[in-house]
Amino acid sequence: MARYILFRLVSAIPVILGITVIVFLIMSLIPGDPAQAILGAYATPENVARINRDLGLDKPMVERYFIWLGNMLTGDFGRSFSLNRPVLDEILERFSATLVLASVSLLVCSLIGVAAGVVSAARQYGWADKTITFAVLIGISIPSFFLGMLMILLFAVKLRWLPVSGMFEIYGGRGPGDLLRHLVLPSVALAVVATGVVARLSRGAMLEVLRQDYIRTARAKGVGEGRVLWGHALRAAMVAILPILGLQAGFVLSGAVYIEVVFQWPGVGRMLVDAILKRDILLVQGAVTFVAGCYVLFNIVVDVAQAMIDPRIKA
Amino acid sequence: MPVFLKLVFRNRLAGAGAIIIAALVLTCLLVPVLPLADPDQTDTAHRFIRPFSEGRLLGTDHLGRDLLSRLLWGTRLSLAVGAVAALLAATFGTLIGVTAGYFGGRVDAVLMRGVDMLMAFPYILLALAIVAALGPGLLNALIAVAAVNVPFFARNIRGISAGLAAREFIDAARLAGEGHLRIILTELLPNVLPTIIVAVSTTIGWMVLETAGLSFLGLGSQPPQADLGSMLGEARPALITAPHTLVVPGLAIFVIVMSINLLGDGLRDALDPRLRSGALARPSPVTLIERAEVPAARAAPGFLDLDALDTRFRVGRRLYKAVNGVSLSIARGECLGLIGESGSGKSVTALSIMGLVASPPGVITGGAVRLEGEDVLALPYAALRSLRGRRVAYVFQDPLSTLHPLYRVGDQLTEAMRVHDRITDQEARARAIELLDTVQIPNPAERLSAYPHELSGGMRQRVGIAMALANDPDLIIADEPTTALDVTVQAQILALLDQLRRDRGLSILFITHDFGVVGQLCDRVAVMYAGRIVEEGPTAAVLAAPAHPYTRRLIDCVPELGGGKRALTAIPGLPPAVDSLPEGCAFAARCDRARDVCRTGTLDLAQTGGRAVRCLFPETTATEDRA
Numbered sequence: 001m002a003r004y005i006l007f008r009l010v011s012a013i014p015v016i017l018g019i020t021v022i023v024f025l026i027m028s029l030i031p032g033d034p035a036q037a038i039l040g041a042y043a044t045p046e047n048v049a050r051i052n053r054d055l056g057l058d059k060p061m062v063e064r065y066f067i068w069l070g071n072m073l074t075g076d077f078g079r080s081f082s083l084n085r086p087v088l089d090e091i092l093e094r095f096s097a098t099l100v101l102a103s104v105s106l107l108v109c110s111l112i113g114v115a116a117g118v119v120s121a122a123r124q125y126g127w128a129d130k131t132i133t134f135a136v137l138i139g140i141s142i143p144s145f146f147l148g149m150l151m152i153l154l155f156a157v158k159l160r161w162l163p164v165s166g167m168f169e170i171y172g173g174r175g176p177g178d179l180l181r182h183l184v185l186p187s188v189a190l191a192v193v194a195t196g197v198v199a200r201l202s203r204g205a206m207l208e209v210l211r212q213d214y215i216r217t218a219r220a221k222g223v224g225e226g227r228v229l230w231g232h233a234l235r236a237a238m239v240a241i242l243p244i245l246g247l248q249a250g251f252v253l254s255g256a257v258y259i260e261v262v263f264q265w266p267g268v269g270r271m272l273v274d275a276i277l278k279r280d281i282l283l284v285q286g287a288v289t290f291v292a293g294c295y296v297l298f299n300i301v302v303d304v305a306q307a308m309i310d311p312r313i314k315a
Numbered sequence: 316m317p318v319f320l321k322l323v324f325r326n327r328l329a330g331a332g333a334i335i336i337a338a339l340v341l342t343c344l345l346v347p348v349l350p351l352a353d354p355d356q357t358d359t360a361h362r363f364i365r366p367f368s369e370g371r372l373l374g375t376d377h378l379g380r381d382l383l384s385r386l387l388w389g390t391r392l393s394l395a396v397g398a399v400a401a402l403l404a405a406t407f408g409t410l411i412g413v414t415a416g417y418f419g420g421r422v423d424a425v426l427m428r429g430v431d432m433l434m435a436f437p438y439i440l441l442a443l444a445i446v447a448a449l450g451p452g453l454l455n456a457l458i459a460v461a462a463v464n465v466p467f468f469a470r471n472i473r474g475i476s477a478g479l480a481a482r483e484f485i486d487a488a489r490l491a492g493e494g495h496l497r498i499i500l501t502e503l504l505p506n507v508l509p510t511i512i513v514a515v516s517t518t519i520g521w522m523v524l525e526t527a528g529l530s531f532l533g534l535g536s537q538p539p540q541a542d543l544g545s546m547l548g549e550a551r552p553a554l555i556t557a558p559h560t561l562v563v564p565g566l567a568i569f570v571i572v573m574s575i576n577l578l579g580d581g582l583r584d585a586l587d588p589r590l591r592s593g594a595l596a597r598p599s600p601v602t603l604i605e606r607a608e609v610p611a612a613r614a615a616p617g618f619l620d621l622d623a624l625d626t627r628f629r630v631g632r633r634l635y636k637a638v639n640g641v642s643l644s645i646a647r648g649e650c651l652g653l654i655g656e657s658g659s660g661k662s663v664t665a666l667s668i669m670g671l672v673a674s675p676p677g678v679i680t681g682g683a684v685r686l687e688g689e690d691v692l693a694l695p696y697a698a699l700r701s702l703r704g705r706r707v708a709y710v711f712q713d714p715l716s717t718l719h720p721l722y723r724v725g726d727q728l729t730e731a732m733r734v735h736d737r738i739t740d741q742e743a744r745a746r747a748i749e750l751l752d753t754v755q756i757p758n759p760a761e762r763l764s765a766y767p768h769e770l771s772g773g774m775r776q777r778v779g780i781a782m783a784l785a786n787d788p789d790l791i792i793a794d795e796p797t798t799a800l801d802v803t804v805q806a807q808i809l810a811l812l813d814q815l816r817r818d819r820g821l822s823i824l825f826i827t828h829d830f831g832v833v834g835q836l837c838d839r840v841a842v843m844y845a846g847r848i849v850e851e852g853p854t855a856a857v858l859a860a861p862a863h864p865y866t867r868r869l870i871d872c873v874p875e876l877g878g879g880k881r882a883l884t885a886i887p888g889l890p891p892a893v894d895s896l897p898e899g900c901a902f903a904a905r906c907d908r909a910r911d912v913c914r915t916g917t918l919d920l921a922q923t924g925g926r927a928v929r930c931l932f933p934e935t936t937a938t939e940d941r942a
Contacts, residue, residue, distance in 0.1 A: 018432035026441075029448040124597045137580075141573035143524055145531050146547060146565035149554055157555050210597045211673070213716040220671055220711075221731045221782065222704035225600045225696075235721050254439035258528055262551070272440075273532050276447040284447040292436045299435075310721060311766045 004307055008300045019292045020072070024065050027285050040279075054081070054282070068285075077286035082278040087286040091268060095290065097167055098260070098267035100179070102252045104187040109194035109252070110245050114234075116195070117202025117241075121210060122229050132199060139196030144255050148189035148262040155185060165264035186263040190255050194248040198241070205240040209233045239310050246302035250295055329581020335574035343391040352381035354388045355539040363557040376546075376560045377553050385541055386563055392542040394571065396457050397523035403461035404522075405515045408468020413507065415469070416476025417499055427473065430466045438463045442525070446534045453526075453542065456535035460525045464518065471514060472507055479506050513586065517579030520572040527568050543568050598673035601699060602626070602666075604692050606681050616688040617644040618822055619668070619707075619790055624682035626660075626667045629675065635894045637663040639846035640682070642920075645790065650816060650823040652837030652854065654830060654869065658890055660846040661826045665792050668824075669703050686790075705735045708783035712795040714775035718767040724778050725763030731785035750781040754811060773804035780811065790822040797832065809835055831873045834858055839925075842866045845890050845901035852926035860935045862928040865902045900930070908932050 035051035036043050052058055059067070071078070077087035120132040156164040163182050168174045209215065210233050218232045219225075257269030264270075268287055275283040307313040324330040358379030366374040366382070373382035415426040433441065445459035479485060480503065488498045523543075529535040530544030538545070546564035553560055610622045626638035637660045645651045655661045666672045668684050670692065684691040686706065691699065711717040719727055728750060729743035738746075744763070751759030754777040767775055776796060783791050793812065797805040813836055816823055825837055833840050833854060840857050842850040842865065850863040861867040868886045888905040891897055900918050903909040913931055920929045 015432065015435050018428075019435055022432055022436075022441075023444060026444045026448050029445070031449065121597055137573065137576060141520075141576050142569050143527060143531075143547075143565065143572070145528065146561075146568065149547075149551065149561055150565070153554060153558055153561075207597050213711065213713070214719040216598070216666075216671055216673075217709070217711060217717045217782075218719070219600060220669065220703055220709040221785075222700050222702075222734045223730065224700060224734065227734075228600070232719055232722075236719070239721070250437035253437040257439055257443070258531065261532060272443055272447075273534065276443060276534060277451065279447075279450075281447065284444060288436075288440045288444045292440055295437050296435055312720060312768055 001304075001307070005300075005304055008303055012296050012300055015296050016293050019296070020069055020289055021065070023285055023289050023292075024068065027281060028061060030281070051081075054079070072286075072289070077290075078282040080275070080280050080283040082275065082280040082283070087283050088290075090271065090283065091287050091290050094266060094268040094271045094287075095294075097265060098253070098256055098269060098291075100167075101183065101187055101190065101259070101265055101267060102249070102256050104183055105191040105194065105252045105256075106245070106249055108187060108191040109198055109248055112191075113195040113198025114202045114241060116199035117204075118206055118229055118234055118237075120199065120203040121206035124207065129203075132203075136196040136199050139192045140200070142192065143258075144189055144193055145258040145262050147192060148186065148259055151185050151189055152262070165262075167266055186259045186265055189262070190252060190259045193255060194251050197251070198244060198248060201244045202237065202241050205237040206233055208240070209236045212236070235309065239306065242302055242306045242309070246299045249298050249302075253291060253295060326581045326584060328577050329584070332574040332577025332579075332581065335570065336578060339390065339394065339571060339574070342387065343394055346387045346391050349387070351384040351387060354380060354384040354541070356380060363553065363560070366559050366563070373563050374559055377549065377557070382560065382563050385546060386543075386567055389541050389543045389546050389564060390567055390571070392453075392536070392540070393523050393527055393544070393568070394519075396453065396526045396542060397519050400457050400461040400464070400522040400526060401515045401519045403457075404464035404518070405468050405511055407461075407465045409472050409504075409507070409511055411465065411469040412472025412474075413476045413499055413503060416473040416478075417480045417495070417503060419477065419480065423473070423477070426469070430469045433463070433466045434470075436463075439525075439528075442529065443534075446529065451534045451537065453530070453536040453540065456526055456529040460522055460529065463525075464522070467518070468511075468514060471510065475507055475510055476503060479503055513582050517575070517582065520575030520579065523575070524568065524572050543571075596673075596675045598675075601670040601674075601696055602672040603674040603678045604670070605678055606692065608681070609683050609690065609693070610681075612683075612685060612688060612690075613644075616685060618647045618649075618687060619643075619645045619824075620683075620685040620688075621664070621668070622683045622685065624664065624667055624684065625680045626663050626672055627678050627680050629678055633894045635892075636846050636896065637677075637893060638667060639893075639896075641843070641846075641848055642682075643841055643848070643851075645822050645824060647789070647822055648816070648820045649839065650813075650825060650837045652825045652827060652833035652840040653843060654827055654833055654840060655843035656828060656886075656890055658893075659843040660893070661828075661843045662794050664843070665709075665794050665824060665826050668792060669707055669709070670699055671703075671709070701735065704731055704783075704788070705786045706788050707790045707792065708786065708788040710776075710779050710783045710791060710793040710796045713799045714772065714779045715767065715799075718775060718778065720767055722766075723763065724765050724767060724770070728763070728778070728782055728785060731782050735786050746785070747781075750784055751778070753784065753815070754778070754781045755807075756781070772800050773807065776800060776804075776808055777811070780808070780815075784815065784819075787819070788821070790824065792824045792826070794826045795828070798827070798829075805832075812836065829873065830858070830870050842869065845896060846893050847901065847929065848920060848927075849902065849929045850927065851920075856926060862926065862933040862935055863902075863930045864906045864908050864934060867934050908934075 035048040035057065039047050039051060057064070075088060077091065079085070080087050080090055083090055116132050120129045123129045152164055155161050162184055163169070167182050168178050215228060215233055218228050223232065256267060257272065259265065260267040260270040261273060268291060272284060272287055275287070324333070358375065361375055361379045362377055364371050364375040366372065368374060371381060373386060376382055376385065411426055411430065415423040441463045442459040445462055446455055449455040449458065485498060485502055488502050526535055527542065527544030527547070530542050531548040533548055536542045536545045543564045547561060550561035550564065613620055613622070621641055621643040624638055624641045628635040628637055639660070641664050643651065653661045653664065663672055663677070667679055668691070672679070679692060686702065691702065725744070725747050728747040732738060732743055732746060747763055748759045751762055756762055756774060756777050767778070770778065779796070797808050800808065809832060812823065815821060825833070827833060837854050839852065840854045841848050842863060844865050850857065850861070850866045857866060858870060861870055872885065886905060891901050891904065897903065897914065899914040899916060900906070900909065903913040906913070910932065918929050918931065920927045
């Protein structure tokens with residue numbers, strides 16, 4: 001297993017390098033003079049010169065890329081001009097907030113989605129299956145930012161059960177209880193679409209597995225239906241479901257951008273939107289690279305988990 | 316195409332989706348000529364008017380602009396942007412996909428590596444990076460959304476193109492000296508087009524959602540121009556005071572995306588042949604039982620009796636009589652062979668005994684299965700389950716597909732005991748080792764931690780037999796346990812079964828298509844044809860003097876060792892389809908002794924002593940004493 005993990009880590013290196021190249025190429029799409037575009041009305045000659053020096057725009061493109069890459073490897077992502085602090089510090093602080101939100105959502109969508117898929121498959125064409133299928137259809141059709149606002153309206157404004165927005169109360173402790181209360185609405189709003197997708201695909205994976213001969217063998221041994229479904233069938237279906245969960249991590253990270261804006265969550269998504277509106281290129285560049293890299297690493301975790309449940313994948 | 320549309324509309328929800336989409340598109344086309352207020356006309360004296368007010372059907376927003384008008388213009392814009400984005404993504408995706416698929420090799424490798432890199436991003440990050448570079452604006456948002464969806468199309472189209480590029484008609488075009496471009500345009504593209512159309516129509520929903528999202532963040536359409544997303548974004552500050560300004564555009568996005576999803580699901584289902592054939596149905600834990608009447612119990616019950624068992628398959632409107640009034644009896648310690656061609660209903664008979672026929676489509680429509688006089692089919696699930704594996708155990712044909720691929724052999728063995736018995740880990744382990752030893756697996760303790768794919772075919776089948784023996788059952792139903800194995804292993808497995816039967820007093824129901832195997836193992840044999848028993852009797856007697864022409868033909872199929880005087884003959888023709896059985900004898904069409912009377916009325920199984928035959932003109936008068 002250790003060898004497999006090492007192999008996956010090594011094979012991630014070209015992917016991460018590819019990501020940096022793509023981000024770099026996109027950023028060089030900036031039309032016209034980037035310094036001019038960034039500064040807008042503040043484009044005095046001194047400012048333009050400073051930006052050009054900061055971004056290293058006075059050098060050729062290939063050299064610029066390697067300088068940027070080299071700096072990132074030493075932990076220097078540059079300095080955000082809109083926040084006047086190192087990009088990496090800001091990203092790490094904001095990403096931890098996103099990580100809390102996204103991982104809770106991912107957990108919620110995995111548990112509920114897989115469970116719903118199993119029940120749906122077990123009761124194929126029964127009322128439970130129809131109800132779940134319909135709920136899934138609604139779930140994957142509703143925009144998360146709209147759902148989030150509706151939830152604020154109902155649970156925070158009308159019923160006053162939960163806080164409207166933010167990660168902690170402004171005055172008061174920053175304890176885990178406070179965090180949990182603030183987490184409920186955004187994490188649920190964020191999880192809804194992913195839950196729908198997971199439920200739908202899990203149902204398909206379960207139906208595929210339930211037709212297999214080894215399920216009949218389990219029944220012929222006298223194994224109870226609960227164990228057949230949640231043990232034998234789900235275990236085999238997880239081989240197909242795990243990569244779907246890996247993909248959902250990407251969806252959840254994406255959806256987090258909207259949810260963070262709606263719920264004023266101090267995460268990396270909201271920071272990105274602000275940075276784009278302020279044309280803080282270095283911050284955008286750094287954050288996109290950083291989050292995409294984390295996503296690649298997460299998918300390695302998924303691959304390793306898959307190799308652990310499926311002995312047929314050669315370790 | 317009309318057949319296809321009919322399939323889509325047969326799914327009522329998909330039909331509803333199609334109708335809503337059509338209505339939306341029509342409305343959006345008509346928007347410029349409808350008598351609507353100017354969507355950008357501000358009227359600060361009438362801000363936040365509630366819906367359903369005089370002259371303001373949906374009320375007004377924070378600048379007093381008419382929401383109905385803004386909604387319709389916004390929907391028009393959102394749909395247009397979504398459609399254009401989908402088309403752009405499809406065009407570039409197709410370009411990449413077709414090039415990679417058609418040329419293959421290095422071109423394919425380079426292009427697809429690039430696509431993989433793009434897919435390594437959470438999609439919105441890429442879109443945000445593009446918007447960050449190009450600057451906020453609806454056109455840039457559109458480009459961003461289209462760009463991040465290119466990989467999806469490229470992947471799909473590449474797969475199909477690569478498959479097509481290897482086909483004969485493309486080779487023919489190449490040999491005819493046609494240029495690459497011409498082949499791609501005239502031969503490849505027309506075949507890929509249907510997939511592209513379906514993919515575009517199902518992804519427009521996503522595109523609408525994603526561009527609306529960017530606009531909501533303020534990175535898409537800029538004021539005063541409004542699509543549905545920016546309407547939602549502008550409504551956010553008034554979330555609490557005027558929720559209607561939020562609900563109106565939000566619901567609109569929801570309805571658009573949902574109807575496109577409905578239609579997309581309908582399209583996908585209509586295109587999936589497996590769904591139509593019911594191949595994705597989930598088999599229930601027990602075969603569906605719908606018996607009109609239960610035949611009376613026998614005067615002298617055997618150990619296991621099947622009485623006039625009827626098992627059918629319902630597929631759509633068709634009814635297949637897989638098992639048609641089969642009666643059998645097995646005594647304690649007896650081995651009964653059930654023999655027939657594939658499709659004769661022998662496996663379904665075997666599976667019916669413990670209610671293991673997959674339903675849907677299987678239904679037991681009549682008859683009884685009696686274990687020591689008790690009707691198994693009348694038992695509640697819990698009672699039936701406690702019989703399975705404990706008193707009646709199965710050994711299946713292909714141990715690679717019948718053993719769970721992800722559980723260790725030892726765990727599968729101990730599970731068989733644990734579901735019926737409370738035993739400790741050590742006991743279970745000890746018994747598992749003992750069982751593996753019984754079925755002559757070397758190093759049993761080490762084998763416990765092996766996975767099925769790590770064992771050879773013969774070893775796997777031994778594990779299958781060990782699993783069947785785990786609870787010391789009274790009856791083992793072996794469904795062609797040696798068919799998937801090579802001949803020497805087959806002989807070993809048969810010897811093993813025979814020895815176990817003698818040692819433990821097991822009854823065996825042995826399903827096979829091979830008379831050679833029956834001769835080695837079985838006391839009695841029953842021959843099945845098209846769902847019915849056509850002959851039954853002691854193995855030696857039947858082998859020596861088969862009464863039914865079909866039995867004789869089956870015996871002739873077995874090669875004789877050493878002799879080689881008899882010609883090895885195949886049986887001409889095929890068994891009849893069991894959904895339209897002919898009148899009279901089902902074998903008549905293939906029988907060289909058939910006369911006209913064979914094709915009328917019904918034929919009974921005529922009993923003489925220990926033998927029985929369902930034939931008007933048997934080969935020999937069936938007697939028992941020809942052993």
